[in-house]
Amino acid sequence: MEKTVYIRLRHRLQIRPNQSILLKDIAQVIADDDIYEKLCELPLYKVTEQDRNIVVIDVMKVIRAITQLFSNLEVQSIGPAQAIVEVVTKKQKVSFPLFLLVWLLLFIGAALAIMNFHEDVSMQAVQLRIYTLITGEVDSKPLIFQIPYSIGLGLGMILFFNHVFKKRLNEEPSPLEVEMFNYQLDLDNYVALKENKESMKHLDDH
Known part of the structure; x- marks a missing residue:
């Protein structure tokens, strides 16, 4: 029987350089208990120095990653189609x-x-x-x-x-x-x- 997963991308997310973006970081997830933890820990993107300070994650990329992990899942997206990831470096003190x-x-x-x-x-x-x-x-x-x-x-x-x-x-x-x-x-x-x-x-x- 096909299961349904509901995801809602966050509008904006702050993250550190060289950090991996997990599904739980970028979206709210509703799923059955037996797959919820595995879904939340699903890696979606690895921030690199080439990304500078802004990364945009599209919902289609998220759905693709989920269906590759669980081929029998039906993914329902609610809310925005993109999530903006802001790469935050260490702030310098203002003189x-x-x-x-x-x-x-x-x-x-x-x-x-x-x-x-x-x-x-x-x-x-x-x-x-x-x-x-x-x-x-x-x-x-x-x-x-x-x-x-x-x-x-x-x-x-x-x-x-x-x-x-x-x-x-x-x-x-x-x-x-x-x-x-x-x-x-x-x-x-x-x-x-x-x-x-x-x-x-x-x-x-x-």
Whole structure:
């Protein structure tokens, strides 16, 4: 009697250089108990130095390896057709001077962006006008209005990005995190199509 195995490829996987990729690493597997352990330990790919930092494993390659091991199995694939394997090398520690330089550049860039925006919309003139309308007085430096506005601007940025350093304020993702997530999805889709040799066939291929 033919048995059925269900596999679901993981979207992204991190692995060390020169490490073998097993089926349990790259996919979730549902199978009978008598073959489950053997399936999970099935080697699919050996990472080499030529692979650099990205390897794409196609579901057809996974099904081929499973059916070669168990010819009487019916394999049902659920989910994505490719799994992206990221080869992670040992991370180098970031030097403090480099961190300080990047932080300084970002700080100055953000400050210039805020100041240029305020200049474009004539924020100072608007604040002076609002202060005059509320108090009936003319003041060239209404600090009682400008200081709370500056504090509110900083608090608003914290609420917008939903982070205070590494601490998250709530479980809702920030707009920046959503944009980064969408960018990562587009990047993964590009890599899956570009790096997957089995998804392309050229005229010179035989």
